[in-house]
Amino acid sequence: MKKKTIAIDMDGVLADIEVQLIEHYNKAHGTTLSKESIQGLAEDDAFDRPLLRSVLNADNFFRTLPVMDDAVESLLRLQENFEIFIVSAATEFPVSLAEKVDWLGEHFPFIKWENIILCGSKRIINTDFMIDDHSKNLDYCMGKPIMFTASHNINQTHHLRVNNWKEAVEVLEKTLN
Amino acid sequence: MKKKTIAIDMDGVLADIEVQLIEHYNKAHGTTLSKESIQGLAEDDAFDRPLLRSVLNADNFFRTLPVMDDAVESLLRLQENFEIFIVSAATEFPVSLAEKVDWLGEHFPFIKWENIILCGSKRIINTDFMIDDHSKNLDYCMGKPIMFTASHNINQTHHLRVNNWKEAVEVLEKTLN
Numbered sequence: 185m186k187k188k189t190i191a192i193d194m195d196g197v198l199a200d201i202e203v204q205l206i207e208h209y210n211k212a213h214g215t216t217l218s219k220e221s222i223q224g225l226a227e228d229d230a231f232d233r234p235l236l237r238s239v240l241n242a243d244n245f246f247r248t249l250p251v252m253d254d255a256v257e258s259l260l261r262l263q264e265n266f267e268i269f270i271v272s273a274a275t276e277f278p279v280s281l282a283e284k285v286d287w288l289g290e291h292f293p294f295i296k297w298e299n300i301i302l303c304g305s306k307r308i309i310n311t312d313f314m315i316d317d318h319s320k321n322l323d324y325c326m327g328k329p330i331m332f333t334a335s336h337n338i339n340q341t342h343h344l345r346v347n348n349w350k351e352a353v354e355v356l357e358k359t360l361n
Numbered sequence: 362m363k364k365k366t367i368a369i370d371m372d373g374v375l376a377d378i379e380v381q382l383i384e385h386y387n388k389a390h391g392t393t394l395s396k397e398s399i400q401g402l403a404e405d406d407a408f409d410r411p412l413l414r415s416v417l418n419a420d421n422f423f424r425t426l427p428v429m430d431d432a433v434e435s436l437l438r439l440q441e442n443f444e445i446f447i448v449s450a451a452t453e454f455p456v457s458l459a460e461k462v463d464w465l466g467e468h469f470p471f472i473k474w475e476n477i478i479l480c481g482s483k484r485i486i487n488t489d490f491m492i493d494d495h496s497k498n499l500d501y502c503m504g505k506p507i508m509f510t511a512s513h514n515i516n517q518t519h520h521l522r523v524n525n526w527k528e529a530v531e532v533l534e535k536t537l538n
Contacts, residue, residue, distance in 0.1 A: 189485060269485055275474040281458035297452040298481035305475040308366060308446055310487035310503060326487060 187267045189311040190356065191301075191327070192259070194272035194284060196317035196334045198292070199249040208239045224339050240277050247283035251291050254349035259292060261353060265360055270295055271309055273321070274302040313359075315352060319343070330355060364444045366488040367533065368478075368504070369436070371449035371461060373494035373511045375469070376426040385416045401516050417454050424460035428468050431526035436469060438530060442537055447472055448486055450498070451479040490536075492529060496520070507532060 195201040206217050213235050222230035239245065259268060270288060274280050281302055288295055301309070306321045314325040315332055322329035322343050330352065331343040346352040372378040383394050390412050399407035416422065436445060447465060451457050458479055465472055478486070483498045491502040492509055499506035499520050507529065508520040523529040 191485070275462055275477040275479065278459040278462045281462065281479065282455040285452055285455045285458070296481070300452040301478060301480040301485070302452065302458065303478040303480075304473070308368070308478070308488050309485055311485050 187265060188313065188359070189267045189269060189327075190262065191269050191271040191306070191309050191311040191314040191316075191325075193314075193316040193318075193321070193332070194270060194274075194288075195246075195249070197315055197332045198252055198255050198259075198270070199246070199287070200252045201249055202335060204245070204249055205239065208242070208245060209236065212239055212242075219335060223335050225336060227336050230336065237277075241279055243279060244283070246277075246280040247287055249287065252349065256291060258349040258353045260294060262356060263294065266313075266356065267299070268295065269299045269301055269309075269311060271301045271303065271306060271311075271314070273304060273306065275304045313356065315346070364442060365490065365536070366444045366446060366504075367439065368446050368448040368483070368486050368488040368491040368493075368502070370491075370493040370495075370498065370509070371447060371451075371465075372423075372426070374492055374509045375429055375432050375436075375447070376423070376464070377429045378426055379512060381422070381426055382416065385419070385422060386413065389416055389419075396512060400512050402513060404513050407513065414454075418456055420456060421460070423454075423457040424464055426464065429526065433468060435526040435530045437471060439533060440471065443490075443533065444476070445472065446476045446478055446486075446488060448478045448480065448483060448488075448491070450481060450483065452481045490533065492523070 202219060210217055262268060272284055274284055284302060285300060288300060307324045310326040312327045313330060314322060314327055315330045316322050317332045317334040317337055319340055322331055329343045331337060331345045333345060333347045346355055379396060386392060387394055439445060449461055451461055461479060462477060465477060484501045487503040489504045490507060491499060491504055492507045493499050494509045494511040494514055496517055499508055506520045508514060508522045510522060510524045523532055
Protein backbone atom coordinates (compact mmCIF):
# COMPACT_ATOMS: atom_id res chain seq x y z
CA MET A 185 0.00 0.00 0.00
CA LYS A 186 1.19 3.48 -0.81
CA LYS A 187 2.51 5.22 2.28
CA LYS A 188 0.84 8.44 3.40
CA THR A 189 2.98 11.52 2.99
CA ILE A 190 4.11 14.07 5.61
CA ALA A 191 5.57 17.50 4.88
CA ILE A 192 7.89 18.40 7.74
CA ASP A 193 9.13 21.95 8.30
CA MET A 194 12.75 22.63 9.32
CA ASP A 195 13.13 25.82 11.41
CA GLY A 196 11.31 25.45 14.71
CA VAL A 197 10.42 21.81 13.98
CA LEU A 198 13.56 19.86 13.04
CA ALA A 199 16.03 22.66 13.77
CA ASP A 200 15.89 24.35 17.16
CA ILE A 201 16.12 27.91 15.85
CA GLU A 202 14.80 29.94 18.82
CA VAL A 203 17.75 30.11 21.19
CA GLN A 204 20.31 30.64 18.43
CA LEU A 205 18.18 33.32 16.77
CA ILE A 206 17.81 35.30 20.00
CA GLU A 207 21.54 34.97 20.72
CA HIS A 208 22.68 36.08 17.23
CA TYR A 209 20.07 38.85 17.10
CA ASN A 210 21.10 40.28 20.48
CA LYS A 211 24.78 40.09 19.55
CA ALA A 212 24.28 41.77 16.16
CA HIS A 213 21.94 44.52 17.31
CA GLY A 214 22.73 45.08 21.01
CA THR A 215 19.26 44.05 22.14
CA THR A 216 18.32 42.03 25.24
CA LEU A 217 15.58 39.74 23.99
CA SER A 218 15.04 36.46 25.80
CA LYS A 219 12.93 33.37 25.21
CA GLU A 220 10.58 34.66 27.91
CA SER A 221 10.29 38.18 26.49
CA ILE A 222 9.16 36.97 23.04
CA GLN A 223 6.75 34.33 24.35
CA GLY A 224 3.43 34.47 22.51
CA LEU A 225 4.58 37.23 20.14
CA ALA A 226 4.34 36.86 16.38
CA GLU A 227 7.75 36.92 14.70
CA ASP A 228 7.21 40.44 13.35
CA ASP A 229 6.25 41.73 16.81
CA ALA A 230 9.15 40.03 18.58
CA PHE A 231 11.80 41.15 16.09
CA ASP A 232 12.40 44.14 13.85
CA ARG A 233 12.01 42.68 10.37
CA PRO A 234 15.03 44.30 8.61
CA LEU A 235 17.27 43.48 11.60
CA LEU A 236 15.96 39.92 11.62
CA ARG A 237 16.69 39.57 7.92
CA SER A 238 20.33 40.55 8.41
CA VAL A 239 20.75 37.79 11.02
CA LEU A 240 19.05 35.18 8.85
CA ASN A 241 21.11 36.19 5.81
CA ALA A 242 24.42 35.70 7.61
CA ASP A 243 26.70 32.85 6.53
CA ASN A 244 26.49 29.75 8.70
CA PHE A 245 23.43 30.74 10.70
CA PHE A 246 21.26 27.91 9.37
CA ARG A 247 24.17 25.46 8.98
CA THR A 248 24.93 25.52 12.72
CA LEU A 249 21.42 25.19 14.21
CA PRO A 250 21.00 22.51 16.88
CA VAL A 251 18.73 19.58 16.15
CA MET A 252 15.39 19.52 17.95
CA ASP A 253 15.10 16.91 20.74
CA ASP A 254 14.12 13.42 19.50
CA ALA A 255 13.78 14.60 15.90
CA VAL A 256 16.25 12.13 14.37
CA GLU A 257 14.83 9.05 16.09
CA SER A 258 11.28 10.19 15.35
CA LEU A 259 11.85 10.62 11.62
CA LEU A 260 13.62 7.28 11.41
CA ARG A 261 10.63 5.67 13.08
CA LEU A 262 8.01 7.54 11.03
CA GLN A 263 9.81 6.61 7.81
CA GLU A 264 8.79 2.99 8.38
CA ASN A 265 5.15 3.85 7.79
CA PHE A 266 5.09 7.24 6.04
CA GLU A 267 6.89 8.94 3.18
CA ILE A 268 8.59 12.01 4.59
CA PHE A 269 9.20 15.22 2.66
CA ILE A 270 11.17 18.05 4.23
CA VAL A 271 9.46 21.28 3.19
CA SER A 272 11.23 24.43 4.28
CA ALA A 273 10.56 28.06 3.41
CA ALA A 274 14.04 29.11 2.32
CA THR A 275 14.06 31.02 -0.96
CA GLU A 276 13.78 34.36 0.89
CA PHE A 277 17.31 33.71 2.19
CA PRO A 278 19.43 32.32 -0.68
CA VAL A 279 22.45 31.76 1.58
CA SER A 280 20.37 29.29 3.58
CA LEU A 281 19.60 27.02 0.63
CA ALA A 282 22.80 24.96 0.36
CA GLU A 283 23.28 25.21 4.14
CA LYS A 284 19.92 23.57 4.73
CA VAL A 285 20.72 20.71 2.37
CA ASP A 286 24.11 20.25 4.05
CA TRP A 287 22.54 20.38 7.51
CA LEU A 288 20.03 17.70 6.56
CA GLY A 289 22.86 15.61 5.09
CA GLU A 290 24.72 15.80 8.39
CA HIS A 291 21.86 15.18 10.80
CA PHE A 292 19.27 13.34 8.68
CA PRO A 293 21.36 11.43 6.13
CA PHE A 294 18.48 9.00 5.59
CA ILE A 295 16.43 11.75 3.87
CA LYS A 296 17.16 11.60 0.14
CA TRP A 297 17.59 14.74 -1.99
CA GLU A 298 14.42 13.75 -3.87
CA ASN A 299 12.43 14.39 -0.69
CA ILE A 300 13.78 17.86 0.11
CA ILE A 301 11.79 20.92 -0.95
CA LEU A 302 13.03 24.46 -0.40
CA CYS A 303 10.28 26.89 -1.15
CA GLY A 304 8.61 30.16 -0.45
CA SER A 305 4.88 29.73 -0.02
CA LYS A 306 3.74 26.20 0.87
CA ARG A 307 0.32 26.68 -0.73
CA ILE A 308 0.91 24.21 -3.59
CA ILE A 309 2.41 21.45 -1.42
CA ASN A 310 0.03 18.52 -1.31
CA THR A 311 0.81 15.92 1.35
CA ASP A 312 -1.48 13.98 3.67
CA PHE A 313 -0.04 15.75 6.73
CA MET A 314 1.91 18.95 7.31
CA ILE A 315 3.89 19.59 10.51
CA ASP A 316 4.81 23.25 10.87
CA ASP A 317 5.13 25.95 13.52
CA HIS A 318 3.55 28.69 11.38
CA SER A 319 -0.16 29.29 10.83
CA LYS A 320 0.66 31.03 7.55
CA ASN A 321 1.70 27.60 6.25
CA LEU A 322 -0.83 25.42 8.06
CA ASP A 323 -3.90 27.57 7.34
CA TYR A 324 -3.71 26.91 3.60
CA CYS A 325 -2.25 23.43 3.53
CA MET A 326 -4.01 20.78 1.50
CA GLY A 327 -3.62 17.92 3.99
CA LYS A 328 -4.14 17.61 7.74
CA PRO A 329 -2.28 20.43 9.55
CA ILE A 330 -0.32 19.72 12.76
CA MET A 331 1.05 22.69 14.68
CA PHE A 332 4.43 22.18 16.35
CA THR A 333 4.70 24.34 19.45
CA ALA A 334 7.02 27.37 19.31
CA SER A 335 7.12 30.57 21.39
CA HIS A 336 5.40 32.56 18.66
CA ASN A 337 2.39 30.21 18.28
CA ILE A 338 1.44 29.30 21.87
CA ASN A 339 -1.73 31.42 21.79
CA GLN A 340 -3.05 29.93 18.58
CA THR A 341 -5.66 27.25 19.07
CA HIS A 342 -7.15 26.53 15.65
CA HIS A 343 -4.87 23.60 14.70
CA LEU A 344 -4.15 20.23 16.28
CA ARG A 345 -1.06 20.90 18.39
CA VAL A 346 1.95 18.76 19.32
CA ASN A 347 4.49 20.04 21.83
CA ASN A 348 7.42 17.85 20.88
CA TRP A 349 8.49 15.01 18.62
CA LYS A 350 7.24 12.27 20.94
CA GLU A 351 3.73 13.72 20.69
CA ALA A 352 4.06 14.13 16.93
CA VAL A 353 4.91 10.45 16.47
CA GLU A 354 2.00 9.45 18.69
CA VAL A 355 -0.50 11.58 16.76
CA LEU A 356 0.72 10.32 13.39
CA GLU A 357 0.89 6.66 14.33
CA LYS A 358 -2.67 6.82 15.65
CA THR A 359 -3.80 7.54 12.09
CA LEU A 360 -2.43 4.16 10.94
CA ASN A 361 -5.08 2.19 12.80
CA MET B 362 -11.77 34.89 -9.06
CA LYS B 363 -8.79 32.89 -7.88
CA LYS B 364 -6.23 32.54 -10.65
CA LYS B 365 -5.30 29.05 -11.84
CA THR B 366 -1.77 28.01 -10.95
CA ILE B 367 1.07 26.89 -13.24
CA ALA B 368 4.25 25.10 -12.11
CA ILE B 369 7.01 26.02 -14.57
CA ASP B 370 10.26 24.08 -14.76
CA MET B 371 13.60 25.89 -15.20
CA ASP B 372 16.19 23.76 -17.04
CA GLY B 373 15.06 23.09 -20.59
CA VAL B 374 11.97 25.28 -20.17
CA LEU B 375 13.00 28.73 -18.89
CA ALA B 376 16.77 28.16 -19.11
CA ASP B 377 18.22 26.93 -22.41
CA ILE B 378 20.44 24.26 -20.90
CA GLU B 379 21.15 22.01 -23.91
CA VAL B 380 23.85 23.85 -25.81
CA GLN B 381 25.75 24.92 -22.67
CA LEU B 382 25.56 21.42 -21.21
CA ILE B 383 27.00 19.80 -24.36
CA GLU B 384 29.73 22.45 -24.56
CA HIS B 385 30.80 22.14 -20.90
CA TYR B 386 30.55 18.33 -20.99
CA ASN B 387 32.72 18.04 -24.11
CA LYS B 388 35.27 20.46 -22.68
CA ALA B 389 35.47 18.67 -19.30
CA HIS B 390 35.57 15.14 -20.64
CA GLY B 391 37.08 15.39 -24.16
CA THR B 392 33.93 14.07 -25.82
CA THR B 393 32.39 15.19 -29.13
CA LEU B 394 28.69 15.17 -28.41
CA SER B 395 26.46 17.47 -30.43
CA LYS B 396 22.82 18.51 -30.35
CA GLU B 397 22.24 16.15 -33.29
CA SER B 398 24.04 13.18 -31.73
CA ILE B 399 21.90 13.23 -28.55
CA GLN B 400 18.59 13.82 -30.34
CA GLY B 401 15.88 11.52 -28.98
CA LEU B 402 18.14 9.99 -26.33
CA ALA B 403 17.19 9.92 -22.66
CA GLU B 404 19.59 11.94 -20.51
CA ASP B 405 21.21 8.79 -19.09
CA ASP B 406 21.79 7.38 -22.58
CA ALA B 407 23.18 10.62 -23.98
CA PHE B 408 25.54 11.30 -21.07
CA ASP B 409 27.56 9.24 -18.63
CA ARG B 410 25.84 9.95 -15.30
CA PRO B 411 28.92 10.52 -13.06
CA LEU B 412 30.54 12.71 -15.74
CA LEU B 413 27.29 14.64 -16.13
CA ARG B 414 27.10 15.18 -12.39
CA SER B 415 30.56 16.74 -12.28
CA VAL B 416 29.51 19.28 -14.94
CA LEU B 417 26.24 20.12 -13.18
CA ASN B 418 28.00 20.49 -9.83
CA ALA B 419 30.49 23.05 -11.16
CA ASP B 420 30.27 26.63 -9.91
CA ASN B 421 28.48 29.01 -12.23
CA PHE B 422 27.05 26.41 -14.60
CA PHE B 423 23.43 27.17 -13.73
CA ARG B 424 24.04 30.88 -13.08
CA THR B 425 25.19 31.50 -16.66
CA LEU B 426 22.54 29.61 -18.64
CA PRO B 427 20.92 31.57 -21.47
CA VAL B 428 17.20 32.36 -21.22
CA MET B 429 14.89 30.39 -23.51
CA ASP B 430 13.44 32.38 -26.42
CA ASP B 431 10.33 34.40 -25.54
CA ALA B 432 10.28 33.08 -21.96
CA VAL B 433 10.37 36.48 -20.22
CA GLU B 434 7.60 38.06 -22.29
CA SER B 435 5.51 34.90 -22.01
CA LEU B 436 5.66 34.72 -18.23
CA LEU B 437 4.88 38.42 -17.93
CA ARG B 438 1.83 37.88 -20.12
CA LEU B 439 0.71 34.67 -18.36
CA GLN B 440 1.03 36.37 -14.97
CA GLU B 441 -1.94 38.55 -15.87
CA ASN B 442 -4.27 35.56 -15.77
CA PHE B 443 -2.42 32.80 -13.87
CA GLU B 444 -0.39 32.48 -10.69
CA ILE B 445 3.04 31.25 -11.68
CA PHE B 446 5.26 29.04 -9.52
CA ILE B 447 8.78 28.19 -10.64
CA VAL B 448 9.35 24.55 -9.68
CA SER B 449 12.86 23.29 -10.35
CA ALA B 450 14.50 19.99 -9.39
CA ALA B 451 17.66 21.32 -7.77
CA THR B 452 18.40 19.69 -4.42
CA GLU B 453 20.56 17.03 -6.13
CA PHE B 454 23.04 19.82 -6.92
CA PRO B 455 23.35 22.09 -3.86
CA VAL B 456 25.63 24.55 -5.67
CA SER B 457 22.78 25.24 -8.08
CA LEU B 458 20.33 26.37 -5.40
CA ALA B 459 21.44 29.96 -4.77
CA GLU B 460 22.52 30.27 -8.42
CA LYS B 461 19.00 29.45 -9.58
CA VAL B 462 17.46 32.04 -7.27
CA ASP B 463 20.01 34.62 -8.48
CA TRP B 464 19.38 33.69 -12.12
CA LEU B 465 15.64 34.16 -11.67
CA GLY B 466 16.28 37.47 -9.91
CA GLU B 467 18.29 38.69 -12.90
CA HIS B 468 16.06 37.47 -15.73
CA PHE B 469 12.62 37.17 -14.11
CA PRO B 470 12.63 39.84 -11.38
CA PHE B 471 8.83 39.86 -11.39
CA ILE B 472 8.76 36.36 -9.86
CA LYS B 473 8.66 36.73 -6.07
CA TRP B 474 10.67 34.46 -3.73
CA GLU B 475 7.35 33.13 -2.39
CA ASN B 476 6.71 31.56 -5.78
CA ILE B 477 10.05 29.76 -6.20
CA ILE B 478 10.30 26.08 -5.28
CA LEU B 479 13.55 24.15 -5.45
CA CYS B 480 12.89 20.48 -4.99
CA GLY B 481 13.77 16.93 -5.75
CA SER B 482 10.73 14.94 -6.74
CA LYS B 483 7.76 17.00 -7.97
CA ARG B 484 5.21 14.40 -6.86
CA ILE B 485 3.72 16.54 -4.08
CA ILE B 486 3.42 19.72 -6.16
CA ASN B 487 -0.23 20.51 -6.77
CA THR B 488 -0.89 23.14 -9.42
CA ASP B 489 -3.53 23.32 -12.14
CA PHE B 490 -0.87 23.02 -14.86
CA MET B 491 2.73 21.81 -14.98
CA ILE B 492 5.10 22.71 -17.82
CA ASP B 493 8.18 20.49 -17.85
CA ASP B 494 10.50 18.73 -20.30
CA HIS B 495 10.73 15.49 -18.26
CA SER B 496 8.18 12.66 -18.23
CA LYS B 497 9.42 11.67 -14.79
CA ASN B 498 7.87 14.91 -13.51
CA LEU B 499 4.83 15.09 -15.77
CA ASP B 500 3.73 11.46 -15.40
CA TYR B 501 2.91 11.90 -11.71
CA CYS B 502 1.85 15.51 -11.61
CA MET B 503 -1.47 16.37 -10.02
CA GLY B 504 -2.61 18.95 -12.58
CA LYS B 505 -2.68 19.05 -16.37
CA PRO B 506 0.79 18.14 -17.72
CA ILE B 507 2.30 20.08 -20.64
CA MET B 508 5.51 18.74 -22.19
CA PHE B 509 8.00 21.35 -23.36
CA THR B 510 10.04 20.02 -26.30
CA ALA B 511 13.69 19.12 -25.66
CA SER B 512 16.07 16.81 -27.53
CA HIS B 513 15.60 14.05 -25.00
CA ASN B 514 11.79 13.96 -25.17
CA ILE B 515 11.01 14.25 -28.90
CA ASN B 516 9.92 10.60 -29.19
CA GLN B 517 7.50 10.77 -26.26
CA THR B 518 3.88 11.23 -27.27
CA HIS B 519 1.80 10.67 -24.15
CA HIS B 520 1.55 14.31 -23.02
CA LEU B 521 0.21 17.44 -24.65
CA ARG B 522 3.30 18.99 -26.26
CA VAL B 523 4.38 22.58 -26.83
CA ASN B 524 7.48 23.33 -28.89
CA ASN B 525 8.21 26.83 -27.63
CA TRP B 526 6.89 29.58 -25.39
CA LYS B 527 4.56 31.05 -28.04
CA GLU B 528 2.77 27.69 -28.21
CA ALA B 529 2.73 27.38 -24.42
CA VAL B 530 0.97 30.74 -24.04
CA GLU B 531 -1.54 29.79 -26.73
CA VAL B 532 -2.39 26.46 -25.05
CA LEU B 533 -2.75 28.03 -21.61
CA GLU B 534 -4.77 31.03 -22.70
CA LYS B 535 -7.21 28.75 -24.53
CA THR B 536 -8.13 27.26 -21.14
CA LEU B 537 -9.40 30.69 -19.99
CA ASN B 538 -12.39 30.63 -22.33
